[in-house]
Amino acid sequence: DGGITQSPKYLFRKEGQNVTLSCEQNLNHDAMYWYRQDPGQGLRLIYYSQIVNDFQKGDIAEGYSVSREKKESFPLTVTSAQKNPTAFYLCASSLRQAHQPQHFGDGTRLSIL
Amino acid sequence: AQSVTQLDSQVPVFEEAPVELRCNYSSSVSVYLFWYVQYPNQGLQLLLKYLSGSTLVKGINGFEAEFNKSQTSFHLRKPSVHISDTAEYFCAVRPRDNYGQNFVFGPGTRLSVLP
Numbered sequence: 001d002g003g004i005t006q007s008p009k010y011l012f013r014k015e016g017q018n019v020t021l022s023c024e025q026n027l028n029h030d031a032m033y034w035y036r037q038d039p040g041q042g043l044r045l046i047y048y049s050q051i052v053n054d055f056q057k058g059d060i061a062e063g064y065s066v067s068r069e070k071k072e073s074f075p076l077t078v079t080s081a082q083k084n085p086t087a088f089y090l091c092a093s094s095l096r097q098a099h100q101p102q103h104f105g106d107g108t109r110l111s112i113l
Numbered sequence: 114a115q116s117v118t119q120l121d122s123q124v125p126v127f128e129e130a131p132v133e134l135r136c137n138y139s140s141s142v143s144v145y146l147f148w149y150v151q152y153p154n155q156g157l158q159l160l161l162k163y164l165s166g167s168t169l170v171k172g173i174n175g176f177e178a179e180f181n182k183s184q185t186s187f188h189l190r191k192p193s194v195h196i197s198d199t200a201e202y203f204c205a206v207r208p209r210d211n212y213g214q215n216f217v218f219g220p221g222t223r224l225s226v227l228p
Contacts, residue, residue, distance in 0.1 A: 042220040099164050104156030
């Protein structure tokens, strides 16, 4: 079955350490997204990519970086510059037509040791 | 720009009772509308969407929603809830006319179904 795979499901980071969250999709979707979810705040867009080798900052990009070298993959790096990285991170993908919904992975929960 | 309001952050309801989760949006352009459900420690799943045509749309798990253009609302309803409906529900919009425009999500409503 097609879908989005996020790994790992749980991740722990030490202070000053960069970590990378994986997101892979086999839905042949052009667009991919990273969201951060904190309790009571809904989803906030970190980065998005409409095509390979191109991506744009979302609302809260500071302290994060991404790459889009392949259509299927959109990894997110949480850098040491992100001072409050503890959150639930969701990856999503969609076709580019506006009426197409987003499909989501099961998320990665990042915690600071 | 678009914005989505979900006025009720939490809705407790007894099992087998009806429920309505409210969603209002603001947009200067026409939008498509979506409802998603999120179970604990999982991603979001699409419940239903309004694209055009009949303003009453039916989705999975017995949910339905009604689009009201004059009130810019897209409320979600279920006539009889189950314990398994306990989850967080998100309303989202996406502009119709701009190719590749992003989704805008509401803050979510946590539905708790009580036995």
